[in-house]
Amino acid sequence: MTDPVFAAFTAAGLWPGLGKRAAAELPGAGITAPDHVSADNLVKLPRVGRQRAERLFSSFLSAAPAYEVVELLVGAGLAAKLAAGVSEVLGPDAGRRLRDDPWRLLLLNQVSLADADRLAIAVLKGADRQDSRRGRALVALTLRTATRDGHTVLPVDQVLTALRAEGVDDVAAAVLAAVESGDVLEHEPPFDEESDEEPDPSLRTLSLARYGMAEDAVAENIARLAATAEPIAPASAVKAVAQGLDPAQKDAVTQVLAAGVSLLTGGPGTGKSRTVASVVKLLESKGVELALAAPTGRAAKRLEELTDHPATTVHRLLGAQGMTGGFARNEEWPLDADVVVVDEASMLDVELTAALLEACGDGTHLLLVGDPAQLPSIGPGHVLGDLIDSGVVPVTELTILHRQAAGGAIAKLATGVRGGELVQVDSPDREVVIVPAQGSAEAARRVVQLVTDSIPRALSIDPSTVQVVTPVHRGPAGTIELNKALKARLNPGDGTVWGFDVGDRVVATANHLDLDPVGFANGEVGVVTGTGDGTLSVDFSSGPCTVPTSALGDLKHGWAITVHRAQGSEWPGVVVVLPPEAGGMLSRPLVYTALTRAQRHLSIVHASGAALARAVREVDVKPRRTRLAALLRDHLG
DNA sequence: TGAGGTGT
16 A cells, blocks of 8 residues: 555656656555665666666655655645645745645745635644634735736735635734735835825735835936936937937937937837837947847747847846746846847836846946837737836837828727727728628638638638738637638648648647757747648748747647737738626726737627627726835836 | 746
């Protein structure tokens, strides 16, 4: 009979060097408990020689801390695989720390309050829901849950209410304990110089220390860069690159030369890219050291193509050191750049921005380029929006559309949505077509009909240049079902290599930037042109690529992709589907991002009823609570 | 309560 803790430990893959198969073979070799583990016994395993047995034995000993954690977890009826995360978050001393305070388990994202309570009951005997350690953990949990909606802070009252709902009696003591532990920070409301009155204490907020500190760091470092900047070149230098730039675009260039931190904003087609290219050209000619980056691999790749100057992800620029590690570039070892340009800045969250700013030495100029109307960052914070709202950082907003379709229905619709209005557009030329549908099954049928029949027939747009965009993966009008239906119509086949056939459209779901000749970036769409032995040849818009077996798991069918993944790409024809089940996730940025993917034709299959107009009307269906705008006004106002 | 990125 195998020791249950030992069995759980070996099955959870926590023994370094021991594969799944070998783990299953342990009982056969008579190893069913920790004290059976020795080199002499391990050598009885199939395919294990003396040397490997010795190595496995020592790696077992080194995994003792994880074993201790598994013992605690299994004793409480919890999954042993949590142990890896526990050790990562709590360190080698995790077992003792969990025994001291079982609610520390809540530091892991996958853990619920009920799980932590179970561990507490198992570990503490006589555990009490009024335990101050539980209250403290609940404060942090409440704040962490809020970060999933992008908030960096919550009002104190809201945290207290959440604590009461979990049965905590002394809520003030719980907040105090959380603040004293250092995990949580308390913030006074912004000081109002206009009034003599004390700030309202109910406006106090709480943050998780890591985000509270990141927000402080962003504000302080913006102020530092603003204060230490020297003009790079006289404004007259702009003339050299100014041909073809409109006045606002020229202003943006002038601003980069003068200001430590400046912003360049505007919707698709307003010439942000063009302006950035001019900035780069000018600075290169002056021999200025430049660093170009973007939050995603695809945006970085595009920035590089556009400027003809090397660009990387912000993470790579800063020398990111793995999942939990920090960045090699920081205040001690700043970036070797006089000017740093970051594109797609709407995707910057508060922690990455703090790291970026800390890595900018005194006198470095930073230009952030982005569109605040597009989808917000995944991580917490509202950096680009807060910088704009603060009013203390110079902003150039580009508003003039420079595309040939400037006066067209897509542009009118997009401009309306950007401003919060769902306008009726007249489109006799069928640049925009609204297709109402009842329910998501009908919506899905309409999509297939549009792509395979109506659009090519009536508008002479080839299906290969039409992209379907949907908010969701699941359901009849989600990416999964739509791709099945579209493959059946556009490129039927049985999927010889990993479900793909020559002619399939694919989308990348991870970066593989280092493959030979160019590699591909997350979100890039391509077409399969050939199959090899466990490999695929794919033509991405950036060039052809041979995708090895190891990277095939990061490709999916790409006729229909999510709005999130479509951000940053455009197609001649776009079909946007809004199924009823996506009603709850519709927001102005999502709708705006979806429809601005279209260059010449936009079909909207509308099955989400009143939710669409509501989403567009409300500024932000879920506004993010942050302190950054107020902090910036404090530092720079 | 959906969807989304980066790093070794």
